[in-house]
Amino acid sequence: MPRRDLPPPPPPAHLRAWPDEDHARADRARFLHDLGQRSLGIGRLLLLWAVSAVFALGWSFVGMALVAFEQGDPVSFVLALVFLVLGSGVLVPAGFWFAWGARRDREVRRLLCAWAEAGRDPEADARMRAPGRSLTWLLASLALGAAGLWVTFGVAVSARPGQETYGEVAYYMGLGLILWITALLGIAKAAAHYRWALRTTRRPPTP
Numbered sequence: 166m167p168r169r170d171l172p173p174p175p176p177p178a179h180l181r182a183w184p185d186e187d188h189a190r191a192d193r194a195r196f197l198h199d200l201g202q203r204s205l206g207i208g209r210l211l212l213l214w215a216v217s218a219v220f221a222l223g224w225s226f227v228g229m230a231l232v233a234f235e236q237g238d239p240v241s242f243v244l245a246l247v248f249l250v251l252g253s254g255v256l257v258p259a260g261f262w263f264a265w266g267a268r269r270d271r272e273v274r275r276l277l278c279a280w281a282e283a284g285r286d287p288e289a290d291a292r293m294r295a296p297g298r299s300l301t302w303l304l305a306s307l308a309l310g311a312a313g314l315w316v317t318f319g320v321a322v323s324a325r326p327g328q329e330t331y332g333e334v335a336y337y338m339g340l341g342l343i344l345w346i347t348a349l350l351g352i353a354k355a356a357a358h359y360r361w362a363l364r365t366t367r368r369p370p371t372p
Contacts, residue, residue, distance in 0.1 A: 172196040175283035194289035217347040226252030228336025294362040306351030313344025
């Protein structure tokens with residue numbers, strides 16, 4: 166998939182002699198909006214959940230391997246090895262995908278901070294806070310975290326010897342943990358963005 170370039174950084178402070186103040190303000194507002202969408206847009210939330218879904222798929226193969234190992238016969242042992250290979254083939258690329266997304270987030274955040282400090286515009290600064298998007302991330306992540314906690318602790322509490330195997334319990338607890346960690350990342354991102362935006366818009370502009 167072709168990479169869409171990020172907005173350019175603002176010029177250094179000692180070169181920041183804008184020839185047209187209205188044009189400079191419009192550029193800053195446009196870049197802040199673009200970067201805010203990349204950082205806290207709905208598409209970014211769905212991407213985070215997509216990575217979580219890939220991790221869950223990889224963990225499903227690992228869970229099937231654990232269940233097959235518990236069978237104890239040679240055929241199940243071979244199947245368990247196959248499931249482990251499939252799980253590794255999904256989890257390893259998912260880990261690289263997650264690392265790429267984290268690096269991309271840092272780059273977007275660096276540009277967002279630079280453009281936020283390049284000037285002041287009450288209207289653009291108010292939009293930069295993005296309370297609606299922050300609330301969407303927060304509520305969606307809380308719902309996902311509640312589901313993860315229910316899967317993790319619900320299965321552990323309701324498991325009965327002879328009815329559920331250790332492999333099944335481990336699978337469901339791992340699945341719940343993936344959901345819970347994804348939710349924590351979403352909550353932390355929404356809260357950190359809103360706190361940063363409030364702190365930045367209240368600070369005097371950099372000369």
